[in-house]
Amino acid sequence: MRKNVLIVGAGGVAHVVAHKCAMNNDVLGDICIASRTQQKCEAIIESVLRKNHLKDPARKLYARQVDALNVPELVNLIKETKSEMVINVGQSYINMSVLEACIETGAVYMDTAIHEEPDKVCENPPWYANYEWKRRERCAAQGVTAILGIGFDPGVVNAWCALARDEYFDTIDTIDILDVNAGSHGKYFATNFDPEINFREFKKVWTWVDRQWVQQKVHSIRVDYDFPVVGSCPVYLTGHDELHSLSKNIDANSIRFWMGFGDHYLNVFSVLTNIGLTSEKPVKVAEGVEIAPLKMLKALLPDPSSLAPGYTGKTCIGNFIRGTKDNKPREVFIYNTCDHAECYQEVEAQAISYTAGVPAAAAAILVARGDWDVKTMVNVEELPPRPLLNLLDSMGLPTVVSEKPVTFTAPVIEHVASV
Template sequence: MKRNVLLVGAGGVAHVAAHKLAQNNDLFGNIYIASRSLDACSDILDSIERKNNYKDPANKIAAKRIDALNVHETIKLIKDLGISIVINLASAFCNMSILEACIETGAAYIDTAIHEDPDKVCENPPWYENYEWKRKDRCKEKSVTAILGAGFDPGVVNAYVAYAKKHFFDTIDTIDIMDVNAGSHGKYFATNFDPEINFREFKKVWTWIDRQWVEKAVHAEKQVYDFPVVGKQPVYLTGHDELHSLSKNIDANSIRFWMGFGDHYINVFNVLKNIGLLSEKPVKTSEGLEVIPLKVLKACLPDPKTLAPNYTGNTCIGDLIVGTKDGRKKELFIYNVCDHKSCYEEVESQAISYTAGVPAVAAAILVARGDWDTKTMVNVEELDPDPFIDLLNNIGLPTETIKKSYSKKRAPRTKNK
């Protein structure tokens, strides 16, 4: 069944998603890219044209202007365009307003991150309980499909857990989600997605250990892991969106998130933090101008979209899962490796944006096909992972696995008396 799609946002992830929607537009009706900046939307359409990524030229792909924080404006656009699926790739500050518009119109809703309140950073877990989950009953009452966190992490890594639980484990002890970017963009310092959202993550670490929430200091725990393709990389214990739903939906003793950072990144980060440039609180200049340091820093750093042309190397993101099967200890690393250069050649993007944008479109395809048209609100791990992973294998994000089994321990022998 073809459905008109509204893609909200025009950043790096939306750029990728627009390309992937165009590559699969025979499955949909009309596709619209909406943002506060029509120029940014038009740049994406120009990129799709350059790469000749329209599968069916007869179907419309057009740009629209929208203030995604304005619920009434979003409702009107959804109704005027006959939208059935909304993919929210705008700032996480917009989640609640876009979700509200979908609930009111009946359009399916897909996002890739937890909602953020500009005045609250690293909220107490489970974070989803403060925002999205409060609308769960209304989605069910109105038969509105709402799929939360359908990027890579959160998103694909959640599906990896569900896949492992379905096919490989009877019980799960630990889940270690690991995200490393072993690529190089050639800049002195940059973030791979919105710097404001990026740095707000690193105020504190909430992690799930021994079935309870534990608060840790940022970048306080480090390990070196030998990843496929990219080799040994340092990763740091970090809080992240997916822990807030996995801790509720998956029966596991510990669920942790580890992100890769090089020494240079850590050094620059510490300087920025220590002089106050990572603060979301306003300050006044000597001229009496009120500014927010983090927003000033964002304006000074490279736009993540500009990193793509010269990016080299690979990302590796996956789940290291330890549990049991048939009474034996089992270990599984389920992962994806993504090449920056290949992403640029295909959609003029870097791999970080690619890994977040492609799954959101895969989710939209599954909603349009009916596989994931849930008529209620869910996180990705609550859905059947098989069609999602199969689809990702075919549209740019293949899944690999490394399995390790341990011999079943024998009971100690007893001497005959």
Template sequence: MKKNVLIVGAGGVGHVVAHKCAMNNDVLGDICIASRTQQKCDAIIESVLRKNHLKDTTKKLYSRSVDAMDIPSVIQLIKDTKSEIVINVGQAYVNMTVLEACIETGVVYMDTAIHEDPDKVCENPPWYANYEWKRKERCAEKGVTAILGIGFDPGVVNAWCALAQKDYFDTIDTIDILDVNAGSHGKFFATNFDPEINFREFRKVWTWIDRKWVLQKVHAIKVDYDFPVVGNCPVYLTGHDELHSLSKNIDANSIRFWMGFGEHYLNVFSVLTNIGMTSEKPLKIAEGVEIAPLKVLKALLPDPASLAPNYIGKTCIGNFIKGTKDNKPREIFIYNICDHAECYHEVESQAISYTAGVPPVAAAILIARGDWDVKHMVNVEELDPKPFIELLDNMGLPTEVIEKPATFAAPVIESL
């Protein structure tokens, strides 16, 4: 049985991970939160203690400072803290250094997003094959469990795909992953997670159509869908992490990702992009200083974690899946509804961070129990989805299934 958790990253998702780990520390053991800025870790610990979430007070909850881009430093931190499970919720730039440290020390590795090279934006698919999957053999040789993309999307939506393939369908034609935030944070403009990572996604759209990769423009294809609870919302075809593993591991003709954007968001984003503020390429200003406009924009926008106190409304994330069962057509919508205000009441977080932060803790519990400690590298859809979904039902992210939902009518999508 593995125990003692090291959380790398002290942003909004790390905040939720720490709360949920503390609430399950009778199983998970000691908890260390590490970030380049230790003060941010200490603020999370204060929140955990304020909410009285440390279930077993004989276990430690403490912080450390670490440069997650420095492999020897991460290795030493793992050894010093006697951690056997590492949950990486830092920026996607640190994935490979943290993974390397986990392979070297033989401990469990988990992350919630695909790796990104700071100098490469929207690389061509399949993204996992560029970085993570190259380390599969070494993980297997050393018996290291590495679970990739164990947030919500990617993460829970991958598990739903596995569940659908296992229990609901004999054949799957299309999977449409739909993510809409119908909440309001009260700010003129903000992103719900790291603005730098957020805006880097919106350069081009790679999607999986008729078993091949198709390239499309960003925010070019729109569908209105009548979601449960939150109602009719517009969603736009978008590239996303989970497509790159689901296209390999799930037998479906087409797998697409759609994200909800309001008109105001798109207008502001368009202006920022057109004047160059979303560019990651450094430029020299009059004083001779070089700086990337995107980093300036990130500094100007609200910290996603700061949005939580005043956030209202709900999110809906779900998979609309179409196929056959017993030679008959079948359509289902498998989904979760999450309430911003309820998340804040429970863990002082907004729902976007909550949906991403709860799943890795559920996975850590399954690893500690031995259910998911598979001793090699996997994406979530390669694991048994049922114990994971059952845990999430009891941890604040219940799964619902609708048979014959409102039809999702996507247009014909062709490559540019």
């Protein structure tokens, strides 16, 4: 049994993690939310209390200020708060410092997105080998449980791959992970999470085709797919975290990720990128001030957390998997749909934050119970999937398996030179 959770970060995902942890604090113990800006942590706590989500009022829910790039400061915070589990949902730049603090203190480490260095974008695959897996031996040696990428994608989609492998297929040919937000925030343009991290995803496309890494141009390969519930949506071949562990851990010929974008989104993104506004490289502006264009863009775009109150519509994220079972071809679509307004009603967040945050809270419960306390570093597909999926069924993110899905057909994906 593990007790007491430290949530690092105070954005939209942290908000959802805090709500769901509070709703399970009889299992999880005390909850501390720590971030560079303590005020943002306190706003989350106000939301939790407003919704009356603190299940056991005898357990503490409190805020702390922390510089999450400072390992000794994190170590002190973990010790002082007696946190045995750390859920890191801050900016991707802090992952390795938080992990180091967990290794030093023996606390469980969980995150929802891959580590990034501010000055590097879309490094060579597999991405996990660049930072996370370099620390795997040390986690194993010291019995530290580190669960990488336990949001929705990566996270639940990885568990679905494990489920498919364990229960639905003898051989897997292709896994296509499809992520579409068919909701509307009513703004001219906005990103659903930190624009800085969001746009960094779109610099290059690395995908796993015929057991090789293949590089393609961004937004160059489109498929229109008729999703359950939300209907037909265009999706584009996109690079994404989970391919970088699934390619190693799941025996499949091709594993690809596709993200839904509307024409308006792509037009705006294309203009911004062509002008240079999505660049993380500082430029000199007239007065001699140097600043990254992406920082200016972030300052102008709506704060993702501000989108939640008016958000309507649904997300649909699913794995279309093709292979064989008992020597017969088989296709399944394993998916979840999530309604923005229902999420807001429940926890005052939109569905993008909700789908990423709920699985992390579920994982903390599984670790606290001992189901997932594996004393080493793992990606989600290396863990038994059923405990997570069963728990999520009752926590707001039910899994649906469609045995007769609409077929997803990808065009031939060729390797292109660097873009």
